[in-house]
Amino acid sequence: MSKESEFYKKLKNSLEETTTFPTKYTYKFIIPSDDKKIKEIENIFNNLGAVINSKPSRTDKYKSLTIFVNMNTPDEIITKYKEVAKVDGVISL
Numbered sequence: 001m002s003k004e005s006e007f008y009k010k011l012k013n014s015l016e017e018t019t020t021f022p023t024k025y026t027y028k029f030i031i032p033s034d035d036k037k038i039k040e041i042e043n044i045f046n047n048l049g050a051v052i053n054s055k056p057s058r059t060d061k062y063k064s065l066t067i068f069v070n071m072n073t074p075d076e077i078i079t080k081y082k083e084v085a086k087v088d089g090v091i092s093l
Contacts, residue, residue, distance in 0.1 A: 008057055008078050015074035025077055027067040029084060030092040033060055044083045045069055 001003065001009075031037050033056060042052060050069035071077050084090055 008081070011081075012074045012078060015077060019074070021074075022070055022072045024068055025071045027069070027080065027084070029065045029067075029088070030062055030091040030093065031065065032089045033057075033063050034089075038063065038065070039088065040087045041065060041067075041084055041090070044080060088089075 002093050016037075025081065029041065031041065043065055045052065050067050052068075053066045055064045069080075071080075081092060084092065
């Protein structure tokens with residue numbers, strides 16, 4: 001099993017044990033300050049009623065994104081992490 005699939009398996013187990021669904025979930029990402037990449041991430045959460053807050057780093061080289069969104073299952077949460085991971089340069093926290 002790959003490191004990535006092992007991570008998602010542990011995350012799913014943790015969410016199932018500690019979270020009552022549906023829940024308001026908080027995603028946190030750090031990305032290069034690139035409007036195109038920010039827009040890609042915004043599009044991933046489009047039509048979900050997500051609240052997205054952006055904060056630049058001190059040097060404005062990076063931005064942190066905090067996303068609050070209602071999710072119904074652990075699988076939905078993991079699916080969004082996988083979609084965001086396809087955006088080049090994203091770090092999931």
